[in-house]
Amino acid sequence: MTELGVTITAATITILVLEYFRRRRFPFPFHGWMGIASLVAAEYLMFRGVEPIASYFTPIAWSSYILIADAAVFSVSGRSRLQKAPPAFLRMAALSIPLWLIFEAYNLRLCNWTYVGVPDFWPWGLLGYAWSFATITPAIFITADFVQALLPFREQHPWKISSRAEKIIIGAGIACLALPLLLPQHVGTYLFGLVWLGFVFLDAVNHQMGYPSFIGDLGEGLRSRFYAFIVSGWICGWLWEFWNFWASAKWHYIFPIFQHEKIFEMPVLGYLGFLPFALDCFAMYVAANAFVARLSKKRI
Secondary structure, rough: HHHHHHHHHHHHHHHHHHHHHHHOOEEEEEEHHHHHHHHHHHHHHHHHOOOOOOOOOOHHHHHHHHHHHHHHHHHHHHOHHHHHHHHHHHHHHHHHHHHHHHHHHHHHHHHHHHEEEOOOOHHHHHHHHHHHHHOOOHHEEEEEEHHHHOOOOOOOOOOOOOHHHHHEEEEHHHHHHHHHOOOHHHHHHHHHHHHHHHHHHHHHHHHOOOOOOOHHHOOOOHHHHHHHHHHHHHHHHHHHHHHHOOOOOOOOOOOOOOOOOOEOOOEEHHHHHHHHHHHHHHHHHHHHHHHHHHHHHHOO
């Protein structure tokens, strides 16, 4: 199944590259070339087992990817998170760590994955985890930026969701998050998929609070952000698993179903989880960023 994974990953990247060359309007920025150079060098050194690159390949690869994707966004649209709003980008990277740690907390009980090969001596193992987790939310957002730049979606008729429907979404999301923890551990471990779905409920909360949300977009006839994040989940999911498969320090999935049908380290059906996960990343970051902003104003 590894060959199938390589084929799908290569096809996905090929489509993005071809669309990029069709739509680019500005020169590819220097930080993008830096990303390409660092990714190529990291791949070369990782396959030869050169330390510390082999152990830190995942965060290096994703940091390089973020540079490349952001540069591609600028080359197509003239916008760049890294160039125009570096403080906001750094805040996103910082918030990405505690946001991912929420999923790690679930994993302590539900035991869906484990890490191998991570340096266990202080503080370098902690650095590897923190650096890797800091790339997750930025990668999802910048990939969504790239998708929106390549595939501008037309506005459509508004699709308004009633207040009652929003309450149902919130209730269902909370139930999805609570059920795997309330059930016995040997049952809950089969239900980690509910966690990937559950945090989408925050989008309804964000909408009710007046923050950016997919529900708000749909109510105005805007589909582009929603579709872009779905596609971003697909792209990042395959890249996460592709790079993880070859890395020295990596994760293994240990949940008790679908283990006999894997592409890279991920059971085949697990790839569907990356689609709602991208929506989770958006909703969780919007909520967390708004919370931090409110705290900052209170301190002032």
